[in-house]
Amino acid sequence: MKFARSGAQRGRVLTALGAIRQQLGLALGAAEAARRSAETQLARLELEQQILRAGIGKAAGDEGLAEALRHPEMAGVRDQLNAVHEAFYADAGTVPGRLRELVDQLATGPATRPPSEWLGRTGTVTLTPPPLWRIGSSTVDPSGPFPVAVPLLDESHLAITSAPRTRAAIDALVEGLILRVLSSMEPGAVRIHLWDVGQLTAVLPNLYPLSRTSAITTYDPTRLEDLLDELAGHIRRVHAQTMQSGHHSLRDMREALGQRTEPWRIVVLFGNGENWAPEPLRALKRIAGGALAAGISLIAIDLPTILGGGVENIRLLDEHHAVTSMTGADIVVDLDTPIPATEVMGAAGRLADALIARQGGPRSFADLLPTELGQENSARELRAPVGFHEGDPVEVVIGDGSPHALIGGPSGSGKTNFLYALLGSLAARYPPNELALYLLDFKEGVSFAGLAPGRRDASWLPHARLIGVNVNTDREFGLALLRFLADELRRRSAAAKEHEVTDLAALRQQDPDGHWPRIVAVIDEFQYLFAGRDAVTGQATALLEDIARRGRAQGIHLILASQDIAGIDAFWGKPAVFEQCTLRIAMPKARRVLAETNNAAIAAPKWHAVINHDSGVSHGNQLAHVPDASGRDIFASLQRKLWELYADEHHRPRLFDGAHSPLLEHLPAFGTLSPGGRPQALLGQSIDVDDVACAVELSAAPGRNLAVLGTAIAEALSIMDAGARSLARQFVPGEVEFLLCCLVDRCAPAVDQLAEILKADGHPVDQIPEDELGGRMRALAEETSSRTRMLLLYGVDAALPTLETKQPGELKSGLDHFRTVLKQGPIKGVHTLGWWRSTARLKDTLGFGGTDDIGAWAALDVQGAELSQFAAGQVVHWSPRPGRALFFDRSTHVSPEVMIPFDRPEEGIGKFRRVGD
Incomplete structure (x- = not known):
């Protein structure tokens, strides 16, 4: 087994x-x-x-x-x-035919046709240039010749390498390309920049007839950094514009808008085969990488470097032959026959003439205006040309990217003219329901007064909601404007929150029935807002910073202008405001408006401005010639057209002129007074955005009396007069009695005139002699009347000796009775409007009873330190100003406010506006 x-x-x-x-x-x-x-x-x-x-x-x-x-x-x-x-x-055998068809499709007109068909003629292409440009032809035996073209303009850079003794051939090649481009595009659409490391002059000399226009600029060979800085700045500026518009390149934005916003640029750089220094070489590579997106094409000759972006190469073999990266190294290109120098110069001259004819001479204000008024929408931004550079318009853009503007220029530099050019260009493009203007001029002048209706011209600018002029002493009006803008900002923010949106464009989309125009507030000589170390400066700073920081999202924009360097210095300690002013406009010789290292405005010629949307850094500079916009009838002509177009739908603007006192009769509040309700005494005009009055309510409550303090006769009479006349309109005839006692002889005619006016209104008037004043005080203190009585006392301090005298057998003097009237009178329907010429005399009048019996007061030429005891003990910052008063009503005010007494005829009071005690 x-x-x-x-x-x-x-x-x-x-x-x-x-x-x-x-x-x-x-x-x-x-x-x-x-x-x-x-x-x-x-x-x-x-x-x-x-x-x-x-x-x-x-x-x-x-x-x-x-x-x-x-x-x-x-x-x-x-x-x-x-x-x-x-x-x-x-x-x-089919390739040449296909190439010819392809080039005919892509290189149209002068881009590929023989020079005899286009040389020296102006082009018509505006938006989309041909992508290929002919330089020669080639033959692939036995199939016959075909054209050879290279890309340029938005497509690629060119790098050309020479062979021995081929400089003339390269010049002819570049000249041919440039002439093909200039003869294809509309005049002014292409700018050529020339730099040659070995030539101080004679860079492409046959094209020099174009140097008298904007088409060609030649650069010093020793100043390469100037050219590189200019190109880098242009790329950064264009990149910012395209990104803000939601586009990736200038070509994308051009195709989306359907219009050209910037010219194409071809930069020709002649080298000598030697390496550059590391820094300019790095700068060139950075420029090449972003140039095509900004509409810049480089033609680099014998520069031993690899450019960024798309690059096509041309390598010359001899004077007549070359190889290109388009065709490959095995195909030899027969370069086109050079155009004779005389023909090049003649063609350049004709192109220059065409460009000059198109650009014309100095542009006018009319050239800033659109062909049809009021067709633009402000949901996204405001955009308007303000001047011209080499025939092309230069725009100012106000929106999310550049929300606020800072304008600077010394006296005579054209700042006011620039403001008119800007306002006119904006108003012509945007209707009043898209743009609301608030205009304030602190200096002693009437820069904006013509925009409101006047005696000679009844028209006004329909876009203007508020016009303030001559407000150099009324800083409170600037503060009032900022408060208004802050309130509007809160209102818009609340609406945006309700509709769950974050900016004005989205709010207008979600709330199409709302009224949400873009607001532009222009404050000329704004530094006056910060002129003192007081509450006005503190409040203005806080409000300005808040508006500057949050206003952009809600369509509220500030334009702050100053002719004094101090105005700009005022901002250096307030970065929250200064940094938000990304739009900077510097007039000739202006300093510190742009970035500290940017001195472009120093060399700017007259009638020009440097426009910069990039916080003043050099690469954002745009030089613009600003046409005359403020000359006689220039702006007025546009204003009349806008007024005829829009006036029926919009109210006239509120005009505040600090150099003129208002009239009581012109105050809207005075016109609406009528019997009924609680009577109010109108005392003066409030320094506010709205045309409102400072008023004291004379109700049946303790302390409802008024004291006028100071020695300024005209202002004191005005306040007393306005109070009495406004009260008279609120009672039916016979329902109120006016008791007048004038203790200042120079004021007697004015008091008599008031008495006649009150009688004409149907009210009983009793003019009390001085020697009867004590007895009348006793009667007022002891008697009761069914009729309201207004006691007007002029120069109470002059009556104190008389009132202090006691009659035989009486325990109380007239002054004691007067104090009773002040304390108990309002409850019984007796209100006192008294004028004391000093605070000490008012205190003597009140005695030890305190100041509660005077519920309101208006101080004239009285220092603030004297008023604290009448303002609930708070510190009062007040320095007397002509034509102004400080008003305080303890029942409504937290702190005193400045008001403007109304203007009234001074008949009968002589030339003196002040009297002694």
Whole structure:
């Protein structure tokens, strides 16, 4: 059994070994066959190479090749090569035709046609330039010639490498390309920048007739950094514009808008084959990487560096031949015949004339205006041209990217004219329901007064809601404007929150029935807001910072202007405001408006402005010639057109003129007074955005009396007069009695005149002689009347000696009775309006009873320190100003406010506006 099992195992082993031997034999046979096949295939390929090197047509005449082809394993090699050869030349024969068709489609007009058809003629292309531009032709034997073109303008840079003695050929090649471009595009659409490391002058001299226009600029070979800085700044500025508009390149934005916003630029750099210094070389590479997106194409000659972005190469072989990366190294290009120098110069001259004719001479204000008024929408931004640079408009953009503007320029630099150009351009494009203007001029002048209706011209600017002029002494009016803007900002923020949006455009979309125009507040000589170390400065700073920080989202924009360097210095300690003014406009000789290292405005010529949307850094500079917008009838003509178009739908603007006192009759509040309700005495005009009055309510409550303090006669009479006349309108005839007592002789005619006015209104008037005043005080204190009585006392301090005298047998003097009238009179319907010429005399009048019996007062030429005791003990910051009063009503005011007494005729009071005690 043992031996049987061993035999069976041995048999199985031998069987397995036999199977392995059989598989190995099969594998070795297959490998041998594969080897022989590979050797045969290799031999066939080597034979194909030999035939190709000798030429398919010559192979039959080569005895060695003929012998090899007769070998059985090489059968079919000749037939295969002949088939490929025939197929190649059959296809190659169609290539020139296809190339000609392709170039005709892509390189239209002057881009590919012979110079005789276009040389010196102006182009018409405005938006989409041809992508290819002809430089020569080539031939692939025997298929015939085909044109060779290279990309430029938005497509690629060109790198040209010279051969010995080919500078003239390169000049001709570049001149031809430039003339093809200039003759294809509309005049002014392309700018050429020339720099040559070896030439101080004579860089492409045949094109120099164009140097008298904006088409060509030549740069000093020693100032390469100027050119590189200019290009880098242009790229950054264009990139900011395109990104803000939601586009990736200037071409994308141009196609989306359907208009050209920037010219194309071709920068020709002639090198000498030597390496540049590391820093300018790095700058050039950075520029090349972003240039195409900004509409810049580089033509670099003999620069030993690799440019960024798309680059096509042209390498000259001699004066007439080159190879290009477009066609490949094996195809030689026959360069087009150079255009004769005289013809180039003549063509350049004709192109220059056409460009000058298109740009015209100095542009006028009318050139800033659109062909049709009021067609733009302000939901996203405000955009308007304010001037021209080399014939092209220069725009100011006010929106999320540049929410606020800072304008600076010394006296006579054209700042006011620029403001008129800006306001006119904006108002012509945007209707009043898209743009609301609030205009404030602190300096002593009437810059904006013409925008309100006047005696000579009844028209006004319909976009203006508020116009303030001559407010240099009324800083409170600037503060009132900021308060108004802050309130409007809160209102818009609340509406945005309600509609769950974050900006004005979205709010207008969600609330189409709401009234949400963009607001532009122009404050000229704004530094007056910070002129003092007082509450006005503190409040103005806080409000201005808040508006500057949050206004952009809600469409509220500030334009702050100053002619004094102090105005700009006032902002350096307030970065929250200064940094938000990303739009900077510097007039000639202006300092510190732009970035500290940017001195472009110093060299700016007259009637020009440097426009910068990038916080004043140099690369954002745009020089603009600003046309005359403030001359006689220039702006007025536009204003009349806008007024005729919009006046029926919009109210006239509120005009605040700090140089003139208002008239009581012109105050809206005075016109609406009528009998009924609680009577109010109107005392003067409030310094506020709205045309409202400062008023004292004379109700049946303790202390409802008024004291006028100071020695300024005209202002004191005005306040007393306005209070009495306004009260008279609130009672039916006979319902109120006026008791008048004048204790200042010079004021007697004015008091008599008031008495006549009150009588004419149907009210009883009793003029009390001075010697009867004490008795009348006793009667007023003791008697009760069914009729309201208004006691007007002029110069109360002059009556104190008389009032202090006691009559024989009486315990109380007239002054005691007067104090009773002040304390108890309002409850009984007796209200006192008294004029004291000093606070000390008023205090003497009140005695030890305190100041509660005088619920309101208006101070004239009285220092603030004297008023604290009458203002609930708070510190009063007040320095007397002509034509102004400080008003305080303890029932309504937290702190005193400045008001303007009304103007009234001064008949009968002589030339003196002040009297002594």
